[in-house]
Amino acid sequence: MVRVRFAPSPTGYLHIGSARTALFNWLYARHYGGKFLLRIEDTDKTRSEKKYLDEILTDLRWLGLDWDEEPIYQSERFDVYRASAEELVRSGKAYREGEAYIFRIEKGRTITFDDMIHGKVSVNTDDIKDQVLIKSDGSPAYNFCCVIDDAFLNITHIIRGDDHISNTPKQILFYEALGLQSPQFGHMPLIMGQDGAKLSKRHGGVAVEEYKRQGFLPESLVNYLLLLGWSPGDDRQIISLSEAVKIFDIKDMRGVQAKFDLQKLRWMNGEYIAAKKTSELLPLIKKQIADAAKEIPPDDKLAKVIDLYKVRIKTLSEFIPMTDHFFSDVYTVEEKGVEKYLKPAESKMILRQFADRIESLSEFSHENLEKTCRTLAEEKGLKTAQIIHPTRVAISGKTTGAGLFEMMEVLGKEKVLERLRMAQGA
RNA sequence: GUCCCCAUCGUCUAGUCCGGUCCAGGACAUCAGAUUUUCAUUCUGAGAACACCGGUUCAAAUCCGGUUGGGGACGCCA
Numbered sequence: 001m002v003r004v005r006f007a008p009s010p011t012g013y014l015h016i017g018s019a020r021t022a023l024f025n026w027l028y029a030r031h032y033g034g035k036f037l038l039r040i041e042d043t044d045k046t047r048s049e050k051k052y053l054d055e056i057l058t059d060l061r062w063l064g065l066d067w068d069e070e071p072i073y074q075s076e077r078f079d080v081y082r083a084s085a086e087e088l089v090r091s092g093k094a095y096r097e098g099e100a101y102i103f104r105i106e107k108g109r110t111i112t113f114d115d116m117i118h119g120k121v122s123v124n125t126d127d128i129k130d131q132v133l134i135k136s137d138g139s140p141a142y143n144f145c146c147v148i149d150d151a152f153l154n155i156t157h158i159i160r161g162d163d164h165i166s167n168t169p170k171q172i173l174f175y176e177a178l179g180l181q182s183p184q185f186g187h188m189p190l191i192m193g194q195d196g197a198k199l200s201k202r203h204g205g206v207a208v209e210e211y212k213r214q215g216f217l218p219e220s221l222v223n224y225l226l227l228l229g230w231s232p233g234d235d236r237q238i239i240s241l242s243e244a245v246k247i248f249d250i251k252d253m254r255g256v257q258a259k260f261d262l263q264k265l266r267w268m269n270g271e272y273i274a275a276k277k278t279s280e281l282l283p284l285i286k287k288q289i290a291d292a293a294k295e296i297p298p299d300d301k302l303a304k305v306i307d308l309y310k311v312r313i314k315t316l317s318e319f320i321p322m323t324d325h326f327f328s329d330v331y332t333v334e335e336k337g338v339e340k341y342l343k344p345a346e347s348k349m350i351l352r353q354f355a356d357r358i359e360s361l362s363e364f365s366h367e368n369l370e371k372t373c374r375t376l377a378e379e380k381g382l383k384t385a386q387i388i389h390p391t392r393v394a395i396s397g398k399t400t401g402a403g404l405f406e407m408m409e410v411l412g413k414e415k416v417l418e419r420l421r422m423a424q425g426a
Numbered sequence: 427g428u429c430c431c432c433a434u435c436g437u438c439u440a441g442u443c444c445g446g447u448c449c450a451g452g453a454c455a456u457c458a459g460a461u462u463u464u465c466a467u468u469c470u471g472a473g474a475a476c477a478c479c480g481g482u483u484c485a486a487a488u489c490c491g492g493u494u495g496g497g498g499a500c501g502c503c504a
Contacts, residue, residue, distance in 0.1 A: 009504050041504060100502060118431065119443095127429050127500080135502035142504050166430060166499040189432075189497080196496065224438090227453090231439055235452040254432095254439080257497055261437050264454040274467080312466040373463085388463040400465035 002034025003156045006060075006067075007146070009041040010053035013207035016260070017161065017191045017199060019063060020225045024188060025159045026065045027226075027248040034156070038071035039149055043139050045075060059208040063218050064241050072153070074145050081140035084148055084178060085133045093177045094133055101134040103144075103174065111169040116157070116186030116250050123169040131170055143167050147174040150183060159186045159250060162257070186250050188229055189257040199260055215288055215316025217276075220269040228258045238271060270314040278306045281316075288316045297327045304410045308402035325396040326411060333397035341399070347390040348424045353380070354387055355420040364413040366405035373405070394423035 006022040008014065029036035038057075042048035060067070085101040088094035094103045109125040133144040140148075146167075150158065165187045175182045193203035205211055211221055219240070226244055227237065230253050273281065282303055289296050296302075305326050306319070313319050324331035341347055357372050358364070373391075377384045388404050395416055401407060408416050 007504090011504080044503070047503090097502095102502090115431095121430070123430070129500080132502045137502075139502085141502065146504090161498090162431065163498055169430095187431080192497075194437075198497095227438060229438090233440070235440080237438095237453050256432055256439095258439090259437060261454070264438065267454055270466090309466090370463090383463090385463055392464065398465090402465085404463060 001156070002029055002032040003037065003154050004029045004034065004159060005037040005039050005150070005153060005155050006065075007039040007041050008053075008056050009044075010049060010056060011044065011047040012052055013209050014056045014059040015206055016208060016211070016225070017206075019059070019208050019221075020191060020228065021159065021161055021188070022060060022065055023063070023222060023225055024230070024248075024250065024253070027244055028157060028159060028250055029068075030245040031248045035068040036065070037069050037153055037155075038067045039153065040071050040073045040075075041142070041146075042073055042075045043142070043145060045139075048075070055209060059212070062212060063208070063222055072149065074140070074149065077145070077149070078138065078140065080152075081145050081148055082134060082138075085140075085144070088133065088177055091177075099134075099136040099138065100132055103131040103133050103177070105130050105170075105173065111172055113168060113172060113182070113185055115165075116159070116184055117188055117253050118165075118255050121165065121168070123166070125169070125173075128170060128173075131173075143170050144174060147171050147178070147180070151175070151178070151180045155183050157184045157186065157250075159188065162187045162189045186253070188253055189255060191228060192257050192259050194259050194261065196259065203260055203262065213291070213317075215284075215313075215318065216265065216269050217272045217284075217316075220265065220272040223272075224265045224268050228260070229253050229256070237268070266314040273313060273316070274311045276310070278303050278310065281306050281310055284316055285319055288320060292317075292320055294320065295327070301326070301410070308406055308410065312402070322398075322401065325398070326407075331397050334393070334399055337393045337397070337399040341390040341393040342423050350380075350382070350387055351390055351394055351420050352424055354391060355417055355424075358408075358413070359417060361413070364409060364416075366403070366409040369405040369408050390423070391420070395419045 004025040006018075006025050008018060008022075026036045028034070040053060042053075082101075085094060088103065089096060089101060092104075094101050096102070105125050105128045107126050110122055111125060112120055112122040115121050131143060132141040134140055168185055168187070172182050191199050193199045195203075199206055205214070208221070212218075222241055223237075223239055226239060230248070232239060232247055233252065282299060285302065285306055286296050297305075305323050309319060309323055313322065321332060342351075354373065354376060357376055358369060361368050361372065373384055373387050376382070377387055389399070392401065392404050392407075393399060395411060396407065
């Protein structure tokens with residue numbers, strides 16, 4: 001029975017790299033019908049906070065990564081660690097140094113383990129110093145409580161970042177001294193920023209929460225992370241979590257560090273947004289609007305606008321500035337668009353003619369609007385673009401956006417005419 | 427400095443285990459063209475990589491060694 005764990009330290013937000021570690025552990029467990037467990041590494045009581053833990057758990061759920069048993073907390077198990085350390089002192093494998101317990105490293109040995117991703121890894125114990133088990137303040141050292149807890153939880157496979165690879169020989173020595181069986185290890189390379197340096201804020205964010213806030217969908221974030229270091233073996237890019245569960249195997253992971261590419265994430269997010277039903281997008285967009293402290297429009301109107309814009313936004317947050325003209329008379333205006341399309345006297349004349357014609361329209365539908373526009377163009381010997389561009393700027397302030405006639409229909413006759421009149425005076 | 431991990435287009439990767447089907451395939455990005463009222467979408471096309479040097483072999487992206495480069499670890503942090 002496969003048992004894996006994710007062991008966050010509640011001293012900050014959920015890092016995107018940690019999220020990836022959690023994802024691969026989760027996939028491994030689900031693929032093999034095993035258990036995915038949580039262990040809270042809160043041994044540093046001064047830096048650990050409940051709010052961080054809550055945020056981490058919220059983010060894991062948001063990503064779709066559920067866990068199977070109640071999480072265990074290291075802060076509640078100090079006596080267990082101490083008892084084990086005492087035992088090692090009694091058997092002569094560790095010694096005291098003041099209040100601290102130190103593990104004696106036997107020199108001249110080669111520790112080898114078969115890593116699920118890297119293959120055989122060997123380290124000579126001459127390169128390892130004696131290890132602290134329990135610190136002078138009574139709290140356990142990371143490597144020690146990690147081993148005790150993994151054994152306690154019957155963890156069979158430890159999948160973690162490459163930064164732990166040098167901890168592994170030390171931990172193996174602990175398993176050995178404690179008479180415990182080592183689990184299997186798999187060390188996955190870290191995610192780097194585009195420039196090869198450690199992933200940081202300037203690469204687009206390090207916290208899962210930041211991506212959530214910017215309007216990335218959990219499906220796309222997980223899908224993107226999945227493809228960082230792992231590939232289905234064919235050309236597919238869009239892979240759902242449930243599909244990944246079926247085909248995932250840790251052995252297919254690459255041992256190479258990958259650079260985080262925000263461009264590809266954005267593309268993928270756009271794909272997921274465009275594929276979603278408007279009814280699914282509606283509550284998500286409303287959340288974005290609420291978070292931006294803006295007034296939430298009525299559902300039916302918002303849904304119509306989402307329909308028009310979901311194929312052209314890459315993140316949910318882009319929706320707001322792109323569609324502000326639908327919901328308020330205060331919206332962003334592109335000055336160069338005004339300059340080019342509204343300033344010329346000819347444009348003003350065209351706008352007046354167009355406005356006059358649509359005013360008499362009994363049904364303000366995009367079909368009728370388009371017909372009216374084309375008829376006018378033909379009669380006056382104009383290109384339709386000569387009507388369309390000025391009109392777009394006049395009613396939206398923008399030079400790009402959804403189809404003009406659909407836009408006009410959603411905006412409504414009254415607003416359209418009002419803005420067309422106003423533009424003539426501009 | 428010592429130890430460990432790694433090396434295919436700008437980026438993510440397929441191929442590497444079991445050498446020939448690879449003058450290296452896909453995706454993102456870029457550029458060009460088509461469609462469209464703009465943008466986006468869609469479609470077509472282009473450029474773009476086996477880090478380097480040696481070895482093994484009839485044959486190497488694939489195996490071996492070295493060099494260079496990148497990353498990580500050397501905490502009474504986790």
